Amino acid sequence: MAQVEVNLRDLYRVLRKRKWIILAAPILMGLATYTLTQAPPPVYQAKTLVKINKSATLAGLMVSVISYGTYDDMATQTVVVTSRPVLEEVARRLNLIKNGVGAKDAVDRLKGQIEAKQHENSDILAITVTASSPEQAIVLANTVTEAYIKHSEEERNKRLDETVQFIRQQLTETESELQQTTKNVSDFKRANAPILATDLARSGDIQERRLQYQQKLQDARAALSTLVRLQQTKDYDALLQSFIQVDDAILRALADELTKRSSIVAELRARKADLLRYQTSASPQVVNLSAQLASEERRLESSLANVVRRLDAVAAEYDRLESTLARQEAELSRQPEVLRQLEDLQSVVKEKQTLASNLRQRLQDGEIQQKEKTEDITFVEKAQSAEALPQRNRLYQSLIGALIGILVGGVFAFVLESLDTSIGTIEDVERYIDSVVLGVIPHIQVDDVKSRLKLEDFPPNVTEEDLDRFARLPTHFDSKAVASEAYRTMRTNVASVMSRTNGKVVLITSSVLQEGKTTSATNLAVVFAQTGRKTLLIDADLRRPYVERVFGVEKSPGLNDILQGTKELKECYRTIDDIILGKFGLKIAQLTPGLEYLYLLPTGRTVENPAELLNSPMVDKLFAEAREMFDVILIDTSPILPVTDASILAPKVDGVILSYQIGRIGREVLKRSKLRLEALGCKVWGVIMNDIQAEIDYQRSDYHYYSYRYRYEPRKPESKGWVNRLKGRFAGERAGKRSRKPLSSAQKTPESQTMAQESLSRRSPPSAPANQELQDMMGLTDDDKK
Secondary structure: OOOOOOOHHHHHHHHHHOHHHHHHHHHHHHHHHHHHOOOOOOEEEEEEEEEEOOOOOHHHHHHHHHOOOOOOOHHHHHHHHOOHHHHHHHHHHOOOOOOOOOHHHHHHHHHOOEEEEEOOOOOEEEEEEEEOOHHHHHHHHHHHHHHHHHHHHHHHHHHHHHHHHHHHHHHHHHHHHHHHHHHHHHHHHHHOHHHHHOOHHHHHHHHHHHHHHHHHHHHHHHHHHHHHHHHHHOOHHHHHHOOOOOOOHHHHHHHHHHHHHHHHHHHHHHHHHHHOOOOOOOOHHHHHHHHHHHHHHHHHHHHHHHHHHHHHHHHHHHHHHHHHHHHHHHHHHHHHHHHHHHHHHHHHHHHHHHHHHHHHHHHHHHHHHHHOOOOOEEEEEOOOOOEEEOOOOHHHHHHHHHHHHHHHHHHHHHHHHHHOOOOOOHHHHHHHHOOOEEEEEEOOOHHHHHHHOOHHHOOOOOOHHHHHHHOOOHHHHOOOOHHHHHHHHHHHHHHHHHHHHOOOEEEEEEOOOOOOHHHHHHHHHHHHHOOOOOEEEEEOOOOOOOHHHHHOOOOOOOHHHHHOOOOOHHHHOEOHHHHHHOOOHHHHHOOOOOHHHEEEEOOOOOOOOHHHHHOOOHHHHHHHHHHHHOOEEEEEOOOOOOOOHHHHHHHHOOEEEEEEEOOOOOHHHHHHHHHHHHHOOOOEEEEEEEEEOOOOOOOOOOOOOOOOOOOOOOOOOOOOOHHHHHHHHHHHHHHOOOOOOOHHHOOOOHHHHHHHHHHHHHOOOOOOOOOHHHHHHHOOOOOOOO
16 A cells, blocks of 8 residues: 555545534533533542551561561552451441442442542651541541551561561571581581592692603503514514513513514524525425524514513503502592582581571560560541532533543544545545546536526427436536536646647546546547547447437447448448437537537447457457547547456557546555556556545445446436435535526527538438337446446
């Protein structure tokens, strides 16, 4: 939805438009208030003063700190005065809970009579009551104060007892927790005795020794890894380069033996290699040397296994020593945490001891307070007299009702305006659908125009129903009317668009039924013809034709015959001769000059497939021929939304004009029509705002958009009762009284009279009316209006 900026002018327009609602609401509210309300009975008021005393003793001060409420809170005390327990006590004392009146009803009634508030920022509380008599006000005020004092004393004692009982319970729990916490400290000391007894000075020595053992363990594991690899690969030559850095006597002895045997094996292998240079492997010396080498290798393997076993044991010992030192180091590192936990436990013990001591003191103070008899609330001033209160009279209440009515009426007026989906101003139309308004046509006073028509001036076959249709052509029958001037203004705007776009063919349609498109098309064609331009008005509404009835000409032949190829354009259009020979007659046709330039193309005989007929190539041929013959071509067609006829013709014309009647459809329907035309590639030249009048009937609900009923249907004739005549007279007075000349004094030029007489002499008598059975099939009546 378009965003519309609301300004003071729009607000003034809404207030003016809904002024009767805004004026009627305060009047009705004021009268209703004055009628329904009665003069209030006299009311008397009595007041008492009480003092809220602070606790004066040390015990009272200490207990009040623990209590759930304090007497220093004056706001709390004002609520206590009107609490249910106090009011129930008042009702029992005054015997109000009788004769079928329950406690709840009595309390609710008393609550509206009692008010309590602080007296001038002091410790004094003022209790004010209202009653219908002075005696009742005095008794009620004193009774409420006494019940409040008694309730406060009971609540004080109750809170004090609860406080003492709470302190005893807390003291018991605190002493039990103190015993448990003391036991926890003792258990903690026993569990962590080794850590607490360890000297922190040893931590550096243990850490240094641990680092040494870590290094030895690393060396031992490296040597062990090397020896295991040599043992698996039997690379005995590499044993001579291996060096074991482990401080162990047994391991050093085994390593020396391993080195010695490695040297022997290396020497025997070298001798064997020298012999194999000039002897074979089967020679006795080589065989003996190989046996000796094998024996030494076995001894070397045994020595290597002994070294590996010893080195593994040494590594395991180093690992055990390192783990022991790591555990000792971890215990030393936990000592600060253990000490901190011990301090926390000891601090908890101290807190419990302090709390237990405080609770014992509070319990002693509370027991002392229970034995004291002090009054926290005392009377300062009892109610001795009551004064009458001034009451509002009925006139004042009516004024309040009227003010409320103004507010309600204004809100209701703006609610109705927000629910109204129509567009009421030219600016709203142009802004919402992004198009210009080509014409603003006022409400045509059909009864006013008809009253100026004389039946004797027409041919004998003209009826009252024909006069109703002729009255919708004010541009011909009442050229000085406001509506006629509006159509001339629209003609100027349309002609300007034609000159800019070099267009001739204009299609006039609307969103739904009865938005005045045919009335606009016929009157616009007349004012164009009055300028001397050859104007062709085509009635392309093949479903509900109406143009031929407005001008009183024959329906056939017409557009259907041309589209079916049975007739030519020149054989079908109507000229001034046909209008004179029709129901206008010579005298009526000469009321205003220019009708000789108007040519009418009616629909012709009825067809069953209008959409398919309008979609034929003959339409393009017709438009091309009409462009050669005429200056202005206006096409009246069906509404755009209910049926598809206008959608078929719109892309074939130079421009489209939308007819819109305020209050008949919503703004969304109008915008949807424009969007559909633009989607078809049409050029929408603008909008015609029809039937503009001082007051718009927003209760009209005969919308035809959501029901496909645009077919040959009979329509109810327009009522001509005294109500419509009164509405027409009222609208005519609002539009302004205009003095018009009678039809008999209309100007008639000699040229037009001569032309009409010559045409009468050339034309043959008009053809007989259409078959009545065909008219019944169409479902049309003479009261059908667009």
